[in-house]
Amino acid sequence: xxxxxxxxxxxxxxxxxxxxGQSLMDGAVARMVPGIxxxxxxxxxxxxxxxxxPEEWQSHCxxxxxxxxxxxxxxxxxxxxxxxxxQIKVSDELEGIRVLMPxxxx
Amino acid sequence: xxxxxxxxxxxxxxxxxxLLITTATGxxxxxxxxxxxxxxxxxxxxxxxxxxxxxxxSSRRKVDVVTWFGRWADNPDPEQLxxxxxxGVRKNGESRRYQVRVSRSEDNAEVYFxxxxxxxTEEQEQTAALRHSQLIANRIIAIGExxxxxxxxxxxxxxxxxxxxxxxGYTEQEVMGASINILLPEDARDGHTKSIQTFxxxxxxxxxxxxxxxxxxxxxxxxxxxxxxxxxKTYIGDKLILSAQVxxxxxxxxxxxxxxxxxxxxxxxxNHAVEAIALLDSDGCVLEINxxxxxxxxxxEPAINKPLWQLPWWSSANANExxxxxxxxxxxxxxxxxxxxxHTRTSLYAGSEALDLDFSLIPVSNSNNEVVYLIAEARKLAxx
Numbered sequence: 001x002x003x004x005x006x007x008x009x010x011x012x013x014x015x016x017x018x019x020x021g022q023s024l025m026d027g028a029v030a031r032m033v034p035g036i037x038x039x040x041x042x043x044x045x046x047x048x049x050x051x052x053x054p055e056e057w058q059s060h061c062x063x064x065x066x067x068x069x070x071x072x073x074x075x076x077x078x079x080x081x082x083x084x085x086x087q088i089k090v091s092d093e094l095e096g097i098r099v100l101m102p103x104x105x106x
Numbered sequence: 107x108x109x110x111x112x113x114x115x116x117x118x119x120x121x122x123x124x125l126l127i128t129t130a131t132g133x134x135x136x137x138x139x140x141x142x143x144x145x146x147x148x149x150x151x152x153x154x155x156x157x158x159x160x161x162x163x164s165s166r167r168k169v170d171v172v173t174w175f176g177r178w179a180d181n182p183d184p185e186q187l188x189x190x191x192x193x194g195v196r197k198n199g200e201s202r203r204y205q206v207r208v209s210r211s212e213d214n215a216e217v218y219f220x221x222x223x224x225x226x227t228e229e230q231e232q233t234a235a236l237r238h239s240q241l242i243a244n245r246i247i248a249i250g251e252x253x254x255x256x257x258x259x260x261x262x263x264x265x266x267x268x269x270x271x272x273x274x275g276y277t278e279q280e281v282m283g284a285s286i287n288i289l290l291p292e293d294a295r296d297g298h299t300k301s302i303q304t305f306x307x308x309x310x311x312x313x314x315x316x317x318x319x320x321x322x323x324x325x326x327x328x329x330x331x332x333x334x335x336x337x338x339k340t341y342i343g344d345k346l347i348l349s350a351q352v353x354x355x356x357x358x359x360x361x362x363x364x365x366x367x368x369x370x371x372x373x374x375x376x377n378h379a380v381e382a383i384a385l386l387d388s389d390g391c392v393l394e395i396n397x398x399x400x401x402x403x404x405x406x407e408p409a410i411n412k413p414l415w416q417l418p419w420w421s422s423a424n425a426n427e428x429x430x431x432x433x434x435x436x437x438x439x440x441x442x443x444x445x446x447x448x449h450t451r452t453s454l455y456a457g458s459e460a461l462d463l464d465f466s467l468i469p470v471s472n473s474n475n476e477v478v479y480l481i482a483e484a485r486k487l488a489x490x
Contacts, residue, residue, distance in 0.1 A: 001277075019277070030278070031248075032241060032244045032245050032248055034241055037237070039189050040185075040188070040189045043185060043186065043189075044186075045183070045185060045186035045188070045189045045190070046186075046189030046190070048189075070177060071186075072168075073168050073173075073177075074167065074168075074169055074174060074177075074190070075167070075168075076166055076167060077166050078167070078168045106191070106203070106230070
């Protein structure tokens with residue numbers, strides 16, 4: 001089970017094990033990591049699971065699809081490395097990834 | 107305007123929903139009474155104004171509100187629209203959150219956005235407050251020292267914390283939806299099911315550790331372990347959810363068994379010693395007496411917690427002798443309390459008969475060099 005490090009905007013780090021196949025959003029919500037809301041439950045509809053992927057990890061996370069890109073356009077504090085965590089599936093490739101969170105999700 | 111057109115405008119104006127219409131560039135061309143009441147802006151103030159006066163553009167959002175309208179008017183997805191909200195502002199400057207529905211309307215090549223706003227500020231705040239309190243409660247459960255798990259009406263596991271994972275060896279993925287029986291040895295399953303059914307149908311909302319006996323749990327590896335559990339029930343509609351806090355008591359039981367074994371060993375030494383021995387506290391009061399002491403001179407009244415010198419062992423028919431004996435013993439105890447080992451000879455009296463003894467008082471100190479116990483030892487003198 002890969003270890004994912006969720007980093008809150010205030011710097012608090014949550015190192016949790018997330019099973020392969022779950023999304024980064026599911027992993028955070030199931031392990032009670034604050035800062036990732038996931039209101040729509042992974043429908044790629046709400047942009048409340050917005051995260052930033054550090055540059056060195058971007059190639060491991062794939063490219064966002066058009067729908068995700070569209071939703072991200074309306075999120076808060078979007079940057080070039082913004083992603084929706086519900087759209088990234090955990091695999092062994094993501095072992096040790098650091099996932100950064102925005103100041104807020106709404 | 108025809109009668110129908112006039113009536114239609116009046117109906118839109120009277121609509122209980124907050125409705126506004128903008129041009130393709132966001133200029134407001136219709137502003138009904140509900141949106142006026144909701145926002146505090148009047149129709150006169152807003153006609154011809156840009157919609158960003160009502161739904162301001164945030165510098166921290168990439169897309170402006172008119173682009174947003176275009177996106178969702180062209181591709182309305184009811185499922186997604188449930189979650190789409192925009193920041194709004196009232197005339198008094200107060201921030202609001204609006205759930206927005208938008209459609210595109212075309213009239214002679216002119217494009218309009220028909221927009222319905224629903225104020226969800228309080229709803230969102232309440233949801234956020236609920237989510238925060240759940241987060242706090244869940245994080246407390248997560249770091250708790252006990253395993254926490256819940257089962258549904260069919261006895262299938264529906265909640266599982268990290269300590270439960272550590273205790274039973276199953277991950278959350280492995281147990282969710284599985285029967286509680288996987289956590290029990292086979293021969294305990296029927297009994298456990300009956301016990302849960304009895305509790306489920308009983309009047310008590312909870313049962314605490316210690317109120318019920320020990321149960322046996324089964325680790326994923328097959329190893330069994332003694333457990334204690336507190337259990338509570340919650341009805342969600344007519345569905346019963348039972349939740350338990352479970353604690354492994356192997357270590358406690360081992361510690362208790364070790365303690366009992368040590369106690370048995372020490373009492374074997376104490377009670378089978380040839381010398382009469384009494385353990386005294388630092389005031390000289392008796393805490394324990396061994397068998398040899400009891401046999402040396404049986405006494406009827408309880409000796410425990412009495413000062414050594416007041417025991418009837420030292421009584422004498424002669425009042426002067428008794429006083430001297432008591433006083434002598436008392437001063438011996440005082441010396442020992444100050445840390446000095448005392449060796450002396452003394453006499454016990456069994457009615458009129460005296461028993462001459464070799465008598466010692468040995469102080470026992472703690473790590474701070476404070477005397478916490480005294481050991482009184484007595485041995486009959488040869489020929490006595």
